Amino acid sequence: MPTRTVAVASAVGLHARPASLFTQAVAASGVPVTIAKDGGAPVDASSMLRVMALGVKHGEEVTLAAEGDEAERVLDELVELLSTDLDAEPEG
Amino acid sequence: MPADDGAPTTTAQGRTFTGIGVGRGGAVGPVVLAHAAPRVPPGEPSPDDPEAAKEKVAKGFADVAANLRARADTAAEAGVTALADILRATAQMAEDPALLEEIGTLIDAGTGPAHAVEQVVDQFAQMFLAAGGYLAERVTDLRSVRDRVVARVLGVAEPGIRPLSEPSVIVAEDLSPADTAGLDLANIAAIVTRMGGPTSHTAIIAAQLGIPCVVRAEGVGALVDGDLVAVDAAHGTVTKDPPRELRESIERRVALLGDLAADDAPAATADGVAVQLLANIGTREDADRAAPAAVDGVGLFRTEVLFLERSAAPTVEEQAEVYTHVLEAFDDRKVVVRTLDAGADKPLAFATLPDEENPALGVRGYRLVRRDPGLLDTQLAALAEARTRSGRSPWVMAPMIATAGEAAEFAERARSHGVETVGVMIEIPAAALRAREILDVVDFVSLGTNDLTQYTMATDRLRGELADLLDIWQPAVLDLVATTAMAGVEAGKPVGVCGESAGDPVMALVLHGLGVTSLSMSVSSVPVVRFALRQHTADQCRMIAEAARSASDAVQARAAALALVSGEVREALGL
Numbered sequence: 001m002p003t004r005t006v007a008v009a010s011a012v013g014l015h016a017r018p019a020s021l022f023t024q025a026v027a028a029s030g031v032p033v034t035i036a037k038d039g040g041a042p043v044d045a046s047s048m049l050r051v052m053a054l055g056v057k058h059g060e061e062v063t064l065a066a067e068g069d070e071a072e073r074v075l076d077e078l079v080e081l082l083s084t085d086l087d088a089e090p091e092g
Numbered sequence: 093m094p095a096d097d098g099a100p101t102t103t104a105q106g107r108t109f110t111g112i113g114v115g116r117g118g119a120v121g122p123v124v125l126a127h128a129a130p131r132v133p134p135g136e137p138s139p140d141d142p143e144a145a146k147e148k149v150a151k152g153f154a155d156v157a158a159n160l161r162a163r164a165d166t167a168a169e170a171g172v173t174a175l176a177d178i179l180r181a182t183a184q185m186a187e188d189p190a191l192l193e194e195i196g197t198l199i200d201a202g203t204g205p206a207h208a209v210e211q212v213v214d215q216f217a218q219m220f221l222a223a224g225g226y227l228a229e230r231v232t233d234l235r236s237v238r239d240r241v242v243a244r245v246l247g248v249a250e251p252g253i254r255p256l257s258e259p260s261v262i263v264a265e266d267l268s269p270a271d272t273a274g275l276d277l278a279n280i281a282a283i284v285t286r287m288g289g290p291t292s293h294t295a296i297i298a299a300q301l302g303i304p305c306v307v308r309a310e311g312v313g314a315l316v317d318g319d320l321v322a323v324d325a326a327h328g329t330v331t332k333d334p335p336r337e338l339r340e341s342i343e344r345r346v347a348l349l350g351d352l353a354a355d356d357a358p359a360a361t362a363d364g365v366a367v368q369l370l371a372n373i374g375t376r377e378d379a380d381r382a383a384p385a386a387v388d389g390v391g392l393f394r395t396e397v398l399f400l401e402r403s404a405a406p407t408v409e410e411q412a413e414v415y416t417h418v419l420e421a422f423d424d425r426k427v428v429v430r431t432l433d434a435g436a437d438k439p440l441a442f443a444t445l446p447d448e449e450n451p452a453l454g455v456r457g458y459r460l461v462r463r464d465p466g467l468l469d470t471q472l473a474a475l476a477e478a479r480t481r482s483g484r485s486p487w488v489m490a491p492m493i494a495t496a497g498e499a500a501e502f503a504e505r506a507r508s509h510g511v512e513t514v515g516v517m518i519e520i521p522a523a524a525l526r527a528r529e530i531l532d533v534v535d536f537v538s539l540g541t542n543d544l545t546q547y548t549m550a551t552d553r554l555r556g557e558l559a560d561l562l563d564i565w566q567p568a569v570l571d572l573v574a575t576t577a578m579a580g581v582e583a584g585k586p587v588g589v590c591g592e593s594a595g596d597p598v599m600a601l602v603l604h605g606l607g608v609t610s611l612s613m614s615v616s617s618v619p620v621v622r623f624a625l626r627q628h629t630a631d632q633c634r635m636i637a638e639a640a641r642s643a644s645d646a647v648q649a650r651a652a653a654l655a656l657v658s659g660e661v662r663e664a665l666g667l
Binding site: 012015016017020023024043044046047048049050052053055 | 177180181184185188189190191193216219220223225226227230
């Protein structure tokens with residue numbers, strides 16, 4: 001199963017607006033993706049509650065995993081998203 | 093002369109419900125029902141058709157999310173983007189697949205749908221509370237989603253109160269601060285609750301705002317929106333379709349209370365013994381409201397309000413700004429600031445342990461210093477800064493002190509920050525019994541009668557059904573007040589009372605008679621206490637106090653005191 005490990009770039013960690021944008025992107029991809037912290041149990045990456053509950057702070061690494069034909073492409077997109085400071089973007 | 097003296101009765105015109113009145117006023121107006129958060133029935137059966145139950149829950153979440161998004165759009169159009177963002181984030185939580193997945197698992201295992209919703213949402217809420225910070229701040233949003241979905245699943249009314257278009261009588265099971273937030277106070281003529289006791293939050297807030305209130309009013313569940321009722325807080329009655337005499341009697345009393353409110357003479361007994369009457373406040377706005385009143389200052393500034401609804405403690409600068417404002421508002425009058433009293437019924441996201449089994453007896457009030465001394469030091473530093481800026485020196489006291497050792501520690505810490513007048517609260521029986529030793533190390537003490545009663549009678553303040561035990565008129569509680577006041581007289585140091593009991597005109601006479609030197613209360617109670625004191629000599633107050641202490645229970649204590657109160661005061665105040 002394809003996986004990616006990436007450090008979270010958002011200053012507030014994977015919370016609030018970054019968590020919201022990330023989980024919406026996962027849901028929009030239509031591909032089941034999991035996210036795990038420090039070798040912890042992977043959780044559904046489209047669930048904002050579960051993702052926020054991981055308590056990922058700025059600079060901490062997470063591991064994404066997905067399956068299926070689209071997996072590689074979706075993971076690359078999500079890695080790019082997490083490598084950006086999502087909180088710093090101008091309000092939409 | 094009021095026509096409604098004596099026990100309330102059922103008249104031909106209207107049905108009368110009896111409860112416990114808060115304040116002395118009254119009002120007549122139409123009923124507006126407030127729907128409390130739904131309670132999940134204890135014996136909710138397993139669903140016959142789990143798939144249908146899951147669909148119902150899913151529809152509940154979807155409806156709530158759609159509603160939140162609609163409100164977000166309205167907020168965004170109105171340019172309130174911060175609110176719109178919060179509402180959208182809340183909607184996203186309501187649609188979270190994790191919720192439906194876990195609720196589905198519970199329903200498949202035979203849990204009733206409302207229980208399943210409650211259990212799963214509470215799991216996340218606990219996790220968020222434990223994480224603190226931003227997550228802890230989302231817990232209120234999560235719980236409001238839970239309440240709305242549970243209401244839909246159970247088919248009961250959505251929690252909340254509709255906007256008020258005219259002065260109305262709010263009728264509720266009980267009210268939480270969240271229920272009343274955002275309501276137009278000018279249109280709340282009175283508040284009636286079926287639950288709650290005289291020291292519940294509803295009662296305290298109503299007393300603070302001078303809104304007539306009746307709590308524990310049996311049978312008011314029978315009232316519906318639009319019923320015309322007369323609320324008489326002095327008698328603790330709510331009368332549907334009130335007869336003309338009752339309406340007139342309430343109007344007369346409200347007019348007299350208006351006259352008393354205009355009286356700004358210094359408070360003293362009939363023979364000229366001065367009594368300090370002070371205000372209880374919690375916010376900068378309270379200070380602005382209380383400062384123009386005829387009070388001798390502030391006897392209790394509850395600072396925890398500054399800390400509520402926050403994920404991290406306010407900084408020195410944030411606190412200093414508010415303290416300076418309050419000190420300047422009262423100019424050269426006394427201001428007693430109570431340091432953070434968090435825990436028990438006032439949980440804070442950053443200072444409360446999620447797993448305390450018995451928080452009222454746990455790490456709360458001054459005891460927080462054991463875990464996080466920085467919290468108190470920051471507050472003392474902010475008070476020192478406010479003193480420099482305002483040129484006014486606050487009196488500072490710590491809550492929940494149990495021993496003279498703790499009082500000495502607090503005094504040392506406060507003085508090291510430059511506090512000149514240091515005191516402690518007496519609200520634990522151990523502290524009342526050792527008030528003399530405590531007064532050796534501090535400059536003043538203040539009796540918190542609500543907590544003192546709770547701890548003396550081993551009765552939870554939030555247990556309305558035990559209201560008879562939770563009564564400051566219990567002679568054991570009066571004994572502890574007397575012990576403390578006596579220690580103050582001997583030491584020549586001030587002993588105040590800052591519980592709501594100080595605002596009861598009869599209790600105020602007792603407290604003065606016991607040797608209490610200042611009475612701090614809601615500003616709205618000051619006029620009747622001033623009036624009652626002026627009609628009695630200091631000696632009469634001592635006799636009234638003695639009569640109350642000699643009684644064998646709370647009801648007799650109050651009756652014995654009341655029997656010695658002047659007839660004029662009893663009649664005028666509807667006592």
